[in-house]
Amino acid sequence: MSSLTHAESVTVSATPEDLYDLVSDVTRTGEWSPICTGCWWDEGATGQVGDWFTGRNETPDRTWETRSEVVAADRGREFAWLVGGAYVRWGFTLDPVEDGTRLTESWEFLPAGLEMFREKHGDRAEHEIEVRTRAAHSGIPVTLGRIKAIAEAGDGPDGA
Secondary structure, three states: OOOOOEEEEEOOOOOOHHHHHHOOOHHHHHHOOOOEEEEEOOOOOOOOOOEEEEEEEEOOOOEEEEEEEEEEEEEEOOEEEOOOOEEEEEEEEHHHHHEEEEEEEEEEEHHHHHHHHHHHHHHHHHHHHHHHHHHHHHHHHHHHHHHHHHHHHOOOOOOO
């Protein structure tokens, strides 16, 4: 089985604050994610820790929605969320570097998520966990490449 944690980085010619404003706008996720086609905030949510949003995911085999809770919202440094509030942690960290910002996307399948998959999928759980794990491993570099292209084209918030 592939590792249940994964992270990759890319250098983006943008400030950490401008890049944070882009990646923390979950309503734009469909522009860069190879699986998540769109997200929307719960009513009244503004992207702060404790806020929730829904994401719609599509693969050739299925379509589903997830609910996620923001667990880190430190402008210019980190934006992260927990799918289902406990199952999988996704996040972006931003570090200033000479040429802009090193953007790192990370993913971790958490113990509660593994247990939920085992309860939900029974004998197929390990296969289903592996499918999700492979998708994360292959999707992160795609996502980072698309975010870099958007940010460097000036298609971020406020034209940044």
